[in-house]
Each structure stands twice: as C-alpha cells, then as structure tokens.
Amino acid sequence: MSYRPTAKTRARQKAQHESLLKTAVSIVARDGFHGLTISRLARETGIATGTVYKYFDSKAHLCAEVFRRATEREVDMVRAASFPDQPAPCRQRLTDAVTIFAERAILGGRLAYALIAEPVAPAVEQERLIYRKAYAGIFEQLIEEGVETNEFPDQSPSVSAAALVGILAEVLVAPLGRGDAATDQSLLIDPIRKFCLRAIALRETA
Amino acid sequence: MSYRPTAKTRARQKAQHESLLKTAVSIVARDGFHGLTISRLARETGIATGTVYKYFDSKAHLCAEVFRRATEREVDMVRAASFPDQPAPCRQRLTDAVTIFAERAILGGRLAYALIAEPVAPAVEQERLIYRKAYAGIFEQLIEEGVETNEFPDQSPSVSAAALVGILAEVLVAPLGRGDAATDQSLLIDPIRKFCLRAIALRETA
DNA sequence: TAAAGAAGTGAACCATGATTCACATCTATT
DNA sequence: AATAGATGTGAATCATGGTTCACTTCTTTA
Structure with missing residues (x-):
C-alpha cells in the first residue's frame, strides 16, 4: 500500500464537512429547506456537485x-x-x-x-x-x-x-x-x- | 354556428367534475396528498390523464x-x-x-x-x-x-x-x-x- | 519519483410526475 | 347528414433536481 489518510487529511475532511453544513444551514436560514439543493450548496461552497456526495450519502442525510x-x-x-x-x-x-x-x-x-x-x-x-x-x-x-x-x-x-x-x-x-x-x-x-x-x-x- | 353547450351537457360536465373531486378526496383519504397524482386520479376515475385538465386548470387548483x-x-x-x-x-x-x-x-x-x-x-x-x-x-x-x-x-x-x-x-x-x-x-x-x-x-x- | 488510495469534477443519467398537443370522438345545431 | 364546437385520448414533452461515474487531480507512502 502507499496511501493512508493522515491527521491533516482528516482534519481537512472534517473542515470541509463542517463548511458544507454551515453553508447548508445558511441557505436554509435564507430560503428554507425548499431552497436547499445539492447544486446550490455546491455552488455556494465553491465545489462541484458530485463532491457533496463525498461528504453526505444523500440529500436526506444532509437535511x-x-x-x-x-x-x-x-x-x-x-x-x-x-x-x-x-x-x-x-x-x-x-x-x-x-x-x-x-x-x-x-x-x-x-x-x-x-x-x-x-x-x-x-x-x-x-x-x-x-x-x-x-x-x-x-x-x-x-x-x-x-x-x-x-x-x-x-x-x-x-x-x-x-x-x-x-x-x-x-x-x-x-x-x-x-x-x-x-x-x-x-x-x-x-x-x-x-x-x-x-x-x-x-x-x-x- | 352549430353547437351550443346545453343544459344536459353542462350537467354532465358538472357531474364529471364532481366525480373527479370525489375520487380525488378518496385518494387523499387513503394516501394523503402525496398519493394524489393526476394519472392516478385519471385511472381511478376511468378517464385519460389529459381529460383531467378539461376540468381543472392545474394540479394546484385541483388540490x-x-x-x-x-x-x-x-x-x-x-x-x-x-x-x-x-x-x-x-x-x-x-x-x-x-x-x-x-x-x-x-x-x-x-x-x-x-x-x-x-x-x-x-x-x-x-x-x-x-x-x-x-x-x-x-x-x-x-x-x-x-x-x-x-x-x-x-x-x-x-x-x-x-x-x-x-x-x-x-x-x-x-x-x-x-x-x-x-x-x-x-x-x-x-x-x-x-x-x-x-x-x-x-x-x-x- | 512512482504507485495507490482519496478527493474533486461536472456532464450525463434517472426518476418522478405535471402538462401539452395533435388527433379522434362526441353533441348540438342547421 | 354536414358542420362547428366541445370533450376525450394518451403518448410525448418538460421541468426539476437528486444521483452516478469515468476521469482528473491531489496526498501519502515506499
């Protein structure tokens, strides 16, 4: 083998997860759950839609x-x-x-x-x-x-x-x-x- | 001209409207608004989906x-x-x-x-x-x-x-x-x- | 630096279900 | 019976938005 997730990596992971969640809450605070779509969340967070799924299994889990x-x-x-x-x-x-x-x-x-x-x-x-x-x-x-x-x-x-x-x-x-x-x-x-x-x-x- | 909706026609119209509404309520009573779809309403009423739109402008109006x-x-x-x-x-x-x-x-x-x-x-x-x-x-x-x-x-x-x-x-x-x-x-x-x-x-x- | 495992990408895919529309059928008038 | 207007048809079309995936780009280890 040749790659193992390290502390720094996992910290970044966690930070990104956190960042997504924070953005999601802020979207809900502005436009409710109705306004919360994966693509918008991705856009506002500055990542690609697919990436969201590296952090959340599904929209239901995210919500x-x-x-x-x-x-x-x-x-x-x-x-x-x-x-x-x-x-x-x-x-x-x-x-x-x-x-x-x-x-x-x-x-x-x-x-x-x-x-x-x-x-x-x-x-x-x-x-x-x-x-x-x-x-x-x-x-x-x-x-x-x-x-x-x-x-x-x-x-x-x-x-x-x-x-x-x-x-x-x-x-x-x-x-x-x-x-x-x-x-x-x-x-x-x-x-x-x-x-x-x-x-x-x-x-x-x- | 050569056709004017007559009393009988309008009665049928009204009856059909009524019938649709009754079926719709019964669907909602069984499966909630979640279960109420145009195609199911049409099916249970015994008409085509398009026909529903002769009686209701939109699903929102129907609901x-x-x-x-x-x-x-x-x-x-x-x-x-x-x-x-x-x-x-x-x-x-x-x-x-x-x-x-x-x-x-x-x-x-x-x-x-x-x-x-x-x-x-x-x-x-x-x-x-x-x-x-x-x-x-x-x-x-x-x-x-x-x-x-x-x-x-x-x-x-x-x-x-x-x-x-x-x-x-x-x-x-x-x-x-x-x-x-x-x-x-x-x-x-x-x-x-x-x-x-x-x-x-x-x-x-x- | 080469190889392996993660993470990132975003366009394509899929599912759902409302809505439309070109056409057929029916009903009332002449 | 012929015609115009109304109604019925249901497959095709749209719209929305979640989810996937083949591929690229990092990170870490050897």
Whole structure:
C-alpha cells in the first residue's frame, strides 16, 4: 500500500464537512429547506456537485444533519431553562422555558420557520418529529414534576406537553409562513406565556 | 354556428367534475396528498390523464378544491358548535367546539392528517392556511365574547385562538404522522378538553 | 519519483410526475 | 347528414433536481 489518510487529511475532511453544513444551514436560514439543493450548496461552497456526495450519502442525510445541527442548541436551551441548576418552582421554570423558546424562535426568524413549520419532504419531516418529541419530552418531565408536587392540577403530562409544542409552533412560528411578519412578534410572548400558565398551572402568573 | 353547450351537457360536465373531486378526496383519504397524482386520479376515475385538465386548470387548483371540499364541512361543524341556536355559556360552547373538532378528526383519520398536518406542496399549504385561519376566526370570536361577558379572564383572543388550533393539530392529528396510531385517540379528548378550558376559562369544567 | 488510495469534477443519467398537443370522438345545431 | 364546437385520448414533452461515474487531480507512502 502507499496511501493512508493522515491527521491533516482528516482534519481537512472534517473542515470541509463542517463548511458544507454551515453553508447548508445558511441557505436554509435564507430560503428554507425548499431552497436547499445539492447544486446550490455546491455552488455556494465553491465545489462541484458530485463532491457533496463525498461528504453526505444523500440529500436526506444532509437535511437530517442540517436539522440536527440547527435544532440541538435550541432544545438544549429549553432544557436548561426547564431544569436549571438553581432550584425553582415548576411554574417559574415553565414560564422560563416558554420564554426562551419564544425569544429564540423570534430571533431565529426564517430559520425557525424552516425548522418548525415549513412544509418539507417526508424524510426531513421525520427528523423534525424527533425534535418535536425532544421538546415534548422536556415539557412532559417538567409537568410531571409539577403535578407530583401539586403545583399543577392533575392532568395528562404527555397531552399537555404536546399541546405546548403545538401552541408554540402555531402561534409563534406559523405566522412567518404568511406575510404576517408585520406583527411585532415580541408582543406575542406575554399572552402566550399567560396562556400556557393558565393551561398548565391553572393560574395567571408564575 | 352549430353547437351550443346545453343544459344536459353542462350537467354532465358538472357531474364529471364532481366525480373527479370525489375520487380525488378518496385518494387523499387513503394516501394523503402525496398519493394524489393526476394519472392516478385519471385511472381511478376511468378517464385519460389529459381529460383531467378539461376540468381543472392545474394540479394546484385541483388540490385547492379537494382541500376546500374536505374542510368546509369540518369548519361548519365547529362553527355550529361554537355558535349554536340555543344560547349557552361560552365555556360550554368552547367545550363543545373542541369536542366536535376532536371527534371528527379522529373519525377522519388519514384524511384529517392530510388536511391538517401532512407535509404538502406550498400551493396546498396556502389553502391550508386559509382553513386554519377559519378555525382560528371562529375561536377568536367565541373567546372575545367570553372575555366581554367575563366568563373568561382577560387575554388576547387572537393568540388564544391560534393556540387552540395549534393544540388540536399537534395533539390530535400529528400523531397520525408517526406510528403512534396505536394509542386510542378517544382517550385524548378529555385531557385536551380540560387543557383548553383551563387555558381559556381558567377553570376545569364547563 | 512512482504507485495507490482519496478527493474533486461536472456532464450525463434517472426518476418522478405535471402538462401539452395533435388527433379522434362526441353533441348540438342547421 | 354536414358542420362547428366541445370533450376525450394518451403518448410525448418538460421541468426539476437528486444521483452516478469515468476521469482528473491531489496526498501519502515506499
């Protein structure tokens, strides 16, 4: 034999993979998954279309990674708000979690819409479900705890958690799909927060 | 001249249009919008593909009509529950509306999923937004009334209405997209109803 | 520097499915 | 029955965009 991939080589490999992913996310942030095509990704990255396939098995895999990359941090933030280091009452943590989600979704703009609401191919939708479940799982755990400590009235944690996800997606993100971006989204945060508190904690304030 | 479309002709035209639409809805009910292709529609209707275009300008138009056809009745049912002939307290009407939506969605099964949650082409998504807005409009009016009569606590009717739509879509219909159909959906109705009542009316029962 | 294994290239290929169109057939009028 | 307008036909055409592949160009090792 006479060639072995070396550290430097593999670093370049990884860097290129990274670069592609970064470009892909930026395309999605601009034009959604709809705008993400292999040839455009190649063009913007400055390589040939075929080369993309040296780094990703298929477009589905690429989309999945883009999705993962863009969503993981979001989920982590919501998780951190739900289960902070400092102890806090469940209703406060719920409020914080909703707030964090909302603020970041608003900040994310087009990207948030792509991740949460944009119509996408079934393969991508599959990935999306994973992250919806991730959010739901966090909420569910929090609600369970709240019910146990009697901070929250008796309820189905799984249903309530899914409902929260639905609320956030529909109220906050779906409007981006329409021209409704006119509305100042930050005005939505407070009503949403209150709505969620009433629904989960049966009270108006944290 | 020597030919003028007559009543009988136009009746046949209309019947054919109707027949196509009916077949299209049935295809969507079986395999979603994903399964609706012009050639399949033609095949199942027993005509040539080209003929479909004598009745629909484009697939987008066809989908829009399918959507309209399948959704209009649903919206009407929810509207009727929200604004019944007999006077009733807003919280009761809210409960009824949610219940009707839920029961019909469960009955609708695959079709409900296609209408509410299935990933679809942007053109169809556009149509979907119209009907989401229709539901939201009904809820909004009802909530407004409830706030005015002090049955419901002060809140943003538009936000609360959108939230309701999100809840129903996510909790009830989205699971159909996964294999979660295992769960008996009718068990979801009561928790959802209670969740919505808490959120909107700040109480647990109608 | 020669050989082997990677990585890069981009035009060709393929799959899907909507849309068209030249032609045949039907229906209503004269 | 002859004709004009309408409708029906379905194979061919288009459009889009993912995927492949024969080939070139690097990298590393001997």
